[in-house]
Amino acid sequence: MTGTQTVWSALPFPALILDAHDQVTDVNSVAEEFFNASRNALIGAKVLSETHCDVDLVPVIARARTEAVPFTAAGVLIEVRGMTPVVCDVDINVLEQETGHILALLRPQDTAMRFGKRSSPEAAALSAIGMAEMLAHEIKNPLAGIKGAAQLLSMNLEPDGVELTNLIVSETKRILGLLGQVEQFGNLLPPNRKPVNIHDVLDRARQSASVGFGRHMVFVENYDPSLPLTYADLDQLVQVILNLLKNAAEAQKVSGTIWLRTFYDHALRRRQDKDGQQHSLPLQVEIIDDGPGLPAAIEDQIFDPFVSGRENGTGLGLALVSKIVADHDGWISVTSNPGKTVFRISLPVADDFLEKEAS
Numbered sequence: 079m080t081g082t083q084t085v086w087s088a089l090p091f092p093a094l095i096l097d098a099h100d101q102v103t104d105v106n107s108v109a110e111e112f113f114n115a116s117r118n119a120l121i122g123a124k125v126l127s128e129t130h131c132d133v134d135l136v137p138v139i140a141r142a143r144t145e146a147v148p149f150t151a152a153g154v155l156i157e158v159r160g161m162t163p164v165v166c167d168v169d170i171n172v173l174e175q176e177t178g179h180i181l182a183l184l185r186p187q188d189t190a191m192r193f194g195k196r197s198s199p200e201a202a203a204l205s206a207i208g209m210a211e212m213l214a215h216e217i218k219n220p221l222a223g224i225k226g227a228a229q230l231l232s233m234n235l236e237p238d239g240v241e242l243t244n245l246i247v248s249e250t251k252r253i254l255g256l257l258g259q260v261e262q263f264g265n266l267l268p269p270n271r272k273p274v275n276i277h278d279v280l281d282r283a284r285q286s287a288s289v290g291f292g293r294h295m296v297f298v299e300n301y302d303p304s305l306p307l308t309y310a311d312l313d314q315l316v317q318v319i320l321n322l323l324k325n326a327a328e329a330q331k332v333s334g335t336i337w338l339r340t341f342y343d344h345a346l347r348r349r350q351d352k353d354g355q356q357h358s359l360p361l362q363v364e365i366i367d368d369g370p371g372l373p374a375a376i377e378d379q380i381f382d383p384f385v386s387g388r389e390n391g392t393g394l395g396l397a398l399v400s401k402i403v404a405d406h407d408g409w410i411s412v413t414s415n416p417g418k419t420v421f422r423i424s425l426p427v428a429d430d431f432l433e434k435e436a437s
């Protein structure tokens with residue numbers, strides 16, 4: 079081993095060398111661990127621009143290159159899929175000015191920082207979910223006790239008193255329901271994926287919506303029947319569609335229309351899964367409604383947990399949707415205007431996974 083190689087592998091934090099196009103040409107083993115991907119998978123990838131960060135590193139790198147001076151982006155929240163987000167100071171050093179090669183060092187800050195001084199909304203939301211789950215678990219039992227006690231009390235009370243105990247019972251029920259949702263979020267298992275016809279998913283969700291929360295809505299199906307199978311956990315995808323239908327139905331009190339649309343579009347998007355494999359996402363599923371559209375104040379945060387535009391909303395519906403879609407290597411996006419709100423989910427095809435498993 080040469081001296082440089084020894085230093086390279088002894089570096090205690092993730093280090094990457096990028097070429098002039100920001101493609102990785104080398105990584106150390108800590109970086110493989112950090113990005114949860116092999117060296118082979120990382121080489122050639124535009125890892126820093128494709129990983130979710132709360133600071134766009136691309137212009138920082140470009141500036142370091144043109145000005146040929148080292149830069150440090152301090153306190154960048156880096157979120158590698160499937161891993162706990164980490165706050166890092168990212169050092170950018172120009173290695174060779176002629177070729178544009180740079181060295182990027184990701185120095186994680188003390189993990190305690192993430193929950194203390196750090197005020198990144200993503201980190202806060204993630205730790206808030208953990209806290210909420212713990213609380214939900216702790217509160218549920220005593221709450222069930224309170225509910226039971228109120229029900230017992232009501233047996234020996236005058237009508238005035240019964241009215242109050244009924245209030246206790248109905249409010250505790252509501253809180254128990256909310257806590258159940260928080261717990262459901264935490265209990266979500268990794269998807270058990272099989273080839274699935276997306277139309278079966280849509281039919282199941284539509285049927286249950288049209289006899290329940292969506293009774294006041296008209297449902298219109300616009301399916302491409304030739305669509306290939308996707309690779310998914312059927313129950314989890316039904317949950318996704320149900321949550322979207324529920325929001326669309328709740329957006330309009332009296333009546334309205336919800337369109338369920340599927341189509342094939344190869345050109346749209348690609349996504350890298352946790353093993354570093356690229357998948358194209360040609361299956362498009364859209365849930366469209368003619369309601370008032372997203373409230374402007376929360377438009378940018380609707381996928382974050384606990385963000386709700388509704389009285390009594392939990393803000394967990396779309397957070398769950400976005401988690402499940404990400405676990406399926408898919409994408410979700412939304413465009414919203416008064417009179418037309420479109421949630422689009424882009425999913426991979428099953429063959430893409432089955433071929434890889436067979437090979």
Ligand SMILES: Nc1ncnc2c1ncn2[C@@H]1O[C@H](COP(=O)(O)OP(=O)(O)O)[C@@H](O)[C@H]1O
Pocket residue numbers: 321325326329367369370371372373380385386387388390391392393394395396397419
């Ligand atoms: N189809 C829609 N039309 C209008 N607003 C929507 C729609 N879908 C979601 N929203 C807005 O996004 C918010 C967050 O939704 P969600 O995460 O499901 O939480 P919740 O339904 O508990 O409020 C909703 O409260 C609502 O304001």
Ligand SMILES: [Mg+2]
Pocket residue numbers: 321324325394395396
């Ligand atoms: Mg909802």
